[in-house]
Amino acid sequence: MYRFSNTVIGLLNLFTLVASIPIIGAGLLMAKSSTTCESFLETPLLVIGFVVLVISLSGFIGACFNVACALWVYLVVMLFLIASLIGLTIFGYGVSSKGSGVEVVGRVYKEYHIEDYSSWWRKRIEDPRYWNTIRSCILSSKTCAKLASWTPQDYMQRDMSPIQSGCCKPPTACTYSMETMVNYQDPDCYKWSNDPTLLCYDCDSCKAGLLENIRRNWHKLSLLTLFMLVFLIAIYSIGCCAFRNTRRAETDYPYAQNRITKIIPRWDYYW
Structure with missing residues (x-):
């Protein structure tokens, strides 16, 4: 069961790796479109798609092939994403707290x-x-x-x-x-x-x-933002367990195996 965290991280990153391909494809299609509204979303989609692709690839390789450095990069980027999302959430609430309609x-x-x-x-x-x-x-x-x-x-x-x-x-x-x-x-x-x-x-x-309209949409997305934060923190915790398991595998001492070999007890041990 000690490899469970590696399996979970591997499956999740395989899913996000596949999901990043349509995101990048949508950004490339919008780059060729002549519609102003579509080109307005081109850069964010391409950036999100490539970031998800790199993170998912490093997490999948690190968890499934026991590459500790890849998992380390994955955890560092995930920590940066969590901190950025927290900052974005606080900033968004700050700028959207003002404003309302007049009867x-x-x-x-x-x-x-x-x-x-x-x-x-x-x-x-x-x-x-x-x-x-x-x-x-x-x-x-x-x-x-x-x-x-x-x-x-x-x-x-x-x-x-x-x-x-x-x-x-x-x-x-x-x-x-x-x-x-x-x-x-x-x-x-x-x-x-x-x-x-x-x-x-x-x-x-x-x-x-x-x-x-932006303020209303932000408030509607607030619950989704909080859910994403909880989800990312949970994934980060599982990733830390996977990183620890990978380091143990690299040291050739699997989980729960003692480095001290057993010896025969002395003749008076049972006394």
Whole structure:
């Protein structure tokens, strides 16, 4: 039974080794795609795929062929991954703790303001390089096209996603009569256009809707993140046992075998 940990580590790494191949393949396919949204995910998929491939290969070789140095590399990288995941989880909760929707009187949906969210997120999403890519993704997703057939009654009774609320319509408080145009209004009111390719895609409310969508998705993934941490820590513990077994095998003294040979007891031992 002392080889059980090596068998478990070998099987798990064989599974992740096979699973890394489709991930790398998906990244390579996205690299050839002309769609902006797909190319946006190209680099993360390739990095994750190659990292999983290297880790799985070193863990499989070390556990199944008793190569201690390969298992040592595997454990070091696993420890780095656990520490990185813990740091990422703490950082994610820090930047996603701010922000929420504002109730609109007489409406089911909420509206979102970019100043309610973390300054770290605001700084990056307001960068034209990032926002132009994200804007193209929202436009190609045809999210706003679903609202084209809505009647005024639908806007009173139906809910919207954060992106639809921020990107597909002007803020509810906006008025476009000649008397009110000279008064102060939300700057997004002047960025709105009836053109389906423009709408409110350059509004701060659109950026806030995207941040709200990211915040909600992060909270949904929080349980998965905690599960991954527990799973990785358990695998790391089994890997430590496999590393210890491999070192014992290399020293030619298997588990529970004593280095001191037995000798015949002296004549007066039983007295």
